[in-house]
Amino acid sequence: MEGLLRLRLALVFSVVAHLSLLVRSSSLSSPELQIVNAERRIDLTSHIVRVYLTLKVENAGTSPASEILLAFPPTQVDRIALVKATATVGKKKKKSYLPLDVNPTDLPDAPNGTKYFSIAFSNPLGMGESVTLEVFYTLTHSQEPFPVEISQSESQLVYYRDSAVILSPYHIKQQITFIKTPSTKVESFTRVEPTDRAGIELKYGPYDDHPPYSFSPIIVHFENNNPFAVVEELVREVEISHWGSLQITEHYKLVNAGARHKGIFSRVEYQSRQSLSGVSSFKHLLARLPPRVHSAYYRDDIGNISSSHLRTDSRKSEMEIEPRYPLFGGWKATFVIGYGLPLQDFLFESPDGRRYLNFSFGCPLAETVVDKLTIKVVLPEGSQNPSAVVPFPVKEHLETSYSYLDVVGRTVVVLEKNNVVPEHNSPFQVYYNFNPIFMLAEPMMLASAFFLFFMACVAYLHVDLSIRK
Amino acid sequence: AFLVPAGIIACFLPLSDASSFVVLYIVTSVYFSGVMVRLMLVLAPAACILSGIALSEAFDVFTRSIKFQLPGISGTSQIDAGDASSGSVVTQNDAVKTNKNEDSVKERPSKKNKKKEKEIVEKASIKSQIEKRLMVLPLEASVIAILLLVLLGAFYVVHCVWAAAEAYSAPSIVLTSHSHDGLHVFDDFREAYAWLRHNTEVDDKVASWWDYGYQTTAMANRTVIVDNNTWNNTHIATVGTAMSSPEKAAWEIFNSLDVKYVLVVFGGLVGYPSDDINKFLWMVRIGGGVFPHIKEPDYLRDGQYRIDSQATPTMLNCLMYKLSYYRFVETDGKGFDRVRRTEIGKKHFKLTHFEEVFTTHHWMVRIYKLKPPKNRIRGKTKKSKSKASSTTTSRRSGTRKKNPWH
Numbered sequence: 001m002e003g004l005l006r007l008r009l010a011l012v013f014s015v016v017a018h019l020s021l022l023v024r025s026s027s028l029s030s031p032e033l034q035i036v037n038a039e040r041r042i043d044l045t046s047h048i049v050r051v052y053l054t055l056k057v058e059n060a061g062t063s064p065a066s067e068i069l070l071a072f073p074p075t076q077v078d079r080i081a082l083v084k085a086t087a088t089v090g091k092k093k094k095k096s097y098l099p100l101d102v103n104p105t106d107l108p109d110a111p112n113g114t115k116y117f118s119i120a121f122s123n124p125l126g127m128g129e130s131v132t133l134e135v136f137y138t139l140t141h142s143q144e145p146f147p148v149e150i151s152q153s154e155s156q157l158v159y160y161r162d163s164a165v166i167l168s169p170y171h172i173k174q175q176i177t178f179i180k181t182p183s184t185k186v187e188s189f190t191r192v193e194p195t196d197r198a199g200i201e202l203k204y205g206p207y208d209d210h211p212p213y214s215f216s217p218i219i220v221h222f223e224n225n226n227p228f229a230v231v232e233e234l235v236r237e238v239e240i241s242h243w244g245s246l247q248i249t250e251h252y253k254l255v256n257a258g259a260r261h262k263g264i265f266s267r268v269e270y271q272s273r274q275s276l277s278g279v280s281s282f283k284h285l286l287a288r289l290p291p292r293v294h295s296a297y298y299r300d301d302i303g304n305i306s307s308s309h310l311r312t313d314s315r316k317s318e319m320e321i322e323p324r325y326p327l328f329g330g331w332k333a334t335f336v337i338g339y340g341l342p343l344q345d346f347l348f349e350s351p352d353g354r355r356y357l358n359f360s361f362g363c364p365l366a367e368t369v370v371d372k373l374t375i376k377v378v379l380p381e382g383s384q385n386p387s388a389v390v391p392f393p394v395k396e397h398l399e400t401s402y403s404y405l406d407v408v409g410r411t412v413v414v415l416e417k418n419n420v421v422p423e424h425n426s427p428f429q430v431y432y433n434f435n436p437i438f439m440l441a442e443p444m445m446l447a448s449a450f451f452l453f454f455m456a457c458v459a460y461l462h463v464d465l466s467i468r469k
Numbered sequence: 470a471f472l473v474p475a476g477i478i479a480c481f482l483p484l485s486d487a488s489s490f491v492v493l494y495i496v497t498s499v500y501f502s503g504v505m506v507r508l509m510l511v512l513a514p515a516a517c518i519l520s521g522i523a524l525s526e527a528f529d530v531f532t533r534s535i536k537f538q539l540p541g542i543s544g545t546s547q548i549d550a551g552d553a554s555s556g557s558v559v560t561q562n563d564a565v566k567t568n569k570n571e572d573s574v575k576e577r578p579s580k581k582n583k584k585k586e587k588e589i590v591e592k593a594s595i596k597s598q599i600e601k602r603l604m605v606l607p608l609e610a611s612v613i614a615i616l617l618l619v620l621l622g623a624f625y626v627v628h629c630v631w632a633a634a635e636a637y638s639a640p641s642i643v644l645t646s647h648s649h650d651g652l653h654v655f656d657d658f659r660e661a662y663a664w665l666r667h668n669t670e671v672d673d674k675v676a677s678w679w680d681y682g683y684q685t686t687a688m689a690n691r692t693v694i695v696d697n698n699t700w701n702n703t704h705i706a707t708v709g710t711a712m713s714s715p716e717k718a719a720w721e722i723f724n725s726l727d728v729k730y731v732l733v734v735f736g737g738l739v740g741y742p743s744d745d746i747n748k749f750l751w752m753v754r755i756g757g758g759v760f761p762h763i764k765e766p767d768y769l770r771d772g773q774y775r776i777d778s779q780a781t782p783t784m785l786n787c788l789m790y791k792l793s794y795y796r797f798v799e800t801d802g803k804g805f806d807r808v809r810r811t812e813i814g815k816k817h818f819k820l821t822h823f824e825e826v827f828t829t830h831h832w833m834v835r836i837y838k839l840k841p842p843k844n845r846i847r848g849k850t851k852k853s854k855s856k857a858s859s860t861t862t863s864r865r866s867g868t869r870k871k872n873p874w875h
Contacts, residue, residue: 267828268799302663302688306643306654324660325827332667 032061033068036130038166038175044220045182046367047228047257048081048421049142049160053135057125057170064124069105070117070135071167073215077115081138081369081421082392085119088132097134098122107169111213114167138421140369143224145259150329152266156259156280157187158224164192164204164216171212176205181222190218227282228258228329229368234420238359239378239403242439246341246357250364253334254323256281257369260330270326281328287364289317289339296339300324305335354385354431361390361415362425370420377413377430381406382438386413390428393417405442476519479526491518527618531611538608642684644741655739661732661834662688664827669730675836676723677732678712678745678752679705685732694726702759709756712749712789713763719788720822723839731823731837735793737806737813738832744808749789750774777811785815788823792837795820800832 086097143158179202307322400409480488495515644655682696711722736744757763798804798816
């Protein structure tokens with residue numbers, strides 16, 4: 001009897017010990033997150049690919065999770081322009097969205113060079129809890145024109161490569177992907193059963209129980225005649241003048257990044273059969289500017305371009321510009337847009353006495369991708385301690401520029417970013433200290449210059465340098 | 470400017486050396502301006518001088534009449550001294566005259582009778598009155614006439630400014646036209662140059678007539694074959710010959726010059742009169758001056774230069790015709806050229822050695838690219854075809870013989 005008891009005790013003890021060991025080992029390893037339901041909507045209607053991901057995440061592990069990882073194949077990661085995540089809080093009627101921080105990370109043991117973005121939860125996800133996340137990301141240059149060269153009368157077909165199964169480091173119980181194409185013309189698409197196509201929507205799924213890092217590549221070949229307006233380089237100069245205005249000059253290098261145009265360009269066909277000819281070309285671009293804009297100009301190296309319209313109202317201004325010629329695939333245009341804005345709309349004083357400029361980052365042209373964006377904020381002379389606060393990572397450095405009546409030079413805050421999409425048009429701030437006495441520097445300089453000149457004239461006229469009377 | 474005839478007449482009245490020079494100058498400059506409109510520049514100073522002479526004579530007459538009318542009025546009232554109605558001119562005159570008298574009187578004894586003074590003054594004024602009585606007009610008429618002349622001068626200034634703005638300030642790179650819905654701008658030249666600048670390779674050469682050479686170099690930033698400097702007449706003649714030859718010969722010439730693009734200016738759709746078809750006869754003449762196989766009468770029908778159905782086959786087959794009117798018939802169905810005001814002769818044709826790469830919005834500038842040579846040339850090896858092609862080869866060899874590029 002005692003022996004049996006002791007055996008049982010020993011068994012129980014060993015089982016408990018093992019269990020505790022197991023528990024300890026599992027608490028040392030990362031928490032087991034599981035994606036219960038994933039729904040992905042890929043919007044291919046414009047040349048910028050927008051993906052909306054709804055993830056229902058459950059913590060199936062034994063310790064609270066503070067972050068969740070999103071995985072991307074290495075070819076896609078270079079083209080990601082923006083990743084945003086929000087957590088859905090509340091039930092159907094009282095839904096609210098909490099924005100979450102997203103940061104790119106790297107795991108040392110990532111298979112096949114997968115790159116990650118980590119989303120930090122606002123409160124750590126406890127064991128057995130689940131949360132619904134909405135993730136939004138945009139991809140640029142992901143629609144590859146195929147055929148690479150088209151003639152004037154052909155329409156543009158592009159490839160989109162992705163995976164039917166969402167790439168994830170977690171086990172996904174149920175997932176479904178919807179792809180929306182701009183028109184019903186889809187040349188071909190890879191079938192990964194169950195696949196369905198209805199009108200402009202392709203459905204991949206629902207797929208059940210896919211292990212982590214499962215990937216099944218698909219290619220969708222479809223027609224996309226939306227303008228592939230890409231600005232290769234954009235330099236925006238914002239000059240702050242404390243005398244009341246903000247002067248903005250933007251230098252664009254625009255290209256049509258769609259299928260290259262080959263062969264002849266026939267103006268008669270372009271003008272007479274507009275719906276059949278040159279469908280992938282574009283003529284107009286819309287620039288959305290803040291209200292109360294004045295002195296707007298649109299010119300290029302050769303001179304003023306007269307084909308533009310500026311429409312202003314109290315809430316926004318719209319400038320519709322027409323490059324000198326319609327842009328077919330591979331055709332380029334460079335131009336300069338400049339305008340002035342009243343200073344009181346953009347320059348404010350912060351509670352700690354510093355001034356700051358609140359301006360919108362990004363390119364004012366609608367639905368364009370900027371490959372390389374440089375924003376230069378020229379602060380007035382005598383500004384100190386400039387610093388910039390931008391909601392997303394940018395490269396920042398300082399320069400000095402010399403302008404009229406400058407002695408010391410003006411500090412320029414230069415912000416650079418690659419791969420900018422219209423979703424980046426959010427405000428950013430540049431803080432600086434400015435002693436109001438420096439405003440007097442320029443008028444005093446001018447006044448004293450004229451004063452000295454007149455004094456010299458008076459002295460010259462009255463000084464008698466003759467040797468004899 | 471319309472006062473020039475009056476000025477000529479005014480020159481003759483006292484015909485001196487100076488005025489006869491001016492008359493001769495204006496006669497010769499009128500003749501030369503009639504021959505070539507740009508020599509109007511020579512006519513301008515002569516016309517200005519003569520109208521100035523006419524105006525100054527007119528002013529002279531009017532002011533003199535006023536001057537002599539006014540003392541006439543106050544001459545009677547000189548008897549009552551200190552009359553307020555006498556004008557300042559009169560008092561000045563009187564002052565001058567009394568000064569003169571005083572000066573002359575200083576030499577005499579200072580005792581002077583007022584009457585004597587008056588007598589001398591009256592004598593002087595009567596003398597001058599008698600002298601100038603011929604040129605006196607009524608006072609009111611001359612005052613009004615002076616006012617009108619001043620107004621005329623003012624309006625003439627306004628007219629000149631307007632004429633200079635409208636007619637002489639055309640930048641000729643941007644053309645404007647006033648239509649019922651405002652100002653319509655034709656920016657085709659800059660459109661074409663911007664297209665060349667951005668959408669061609671840096672080393673591509675553009676061939677056009679020499680008028681557009683500097684513009685192409687500056688705005689399109691591409692190498693041209695001939696430009697406005699026009700220092701190499703043979704080179705210009707080569708381009709002119711190419712524009713006047715049929716397609717294949719022109720292609721050979723341009724290919725030997727390593728040209729990639731050919732630019733022609735065509736005003737037929739909008740009615741722009743200074744286009745290349747209007748300048749084409751000069752291309753033929755200059756080309757024919759160096760290359761004798763280009764003969765001007767080949768392009769004229771009965772001595773008249775035409776591009777309609779009555780044009781000569783040489784004209785209808787030359788490169789300039791083809792590049793200007795390629796697919797022009799598709800714009801309105803009939804191919805009506807607004808500058809020449811006729812329908813074009815050859816409406817439907819294809820280009821074999823060139824392809825259209827760009828035409829501007831109003832069809833004013835058309836840019837073509839040279840097609841690369843074909844890999845195979847058909848029909849040379851077969852004997853049966855040799856007879857049929859012998860005529861063409863003989864024609865080709867004929868042009869080749871005369872064409873110095875082979």
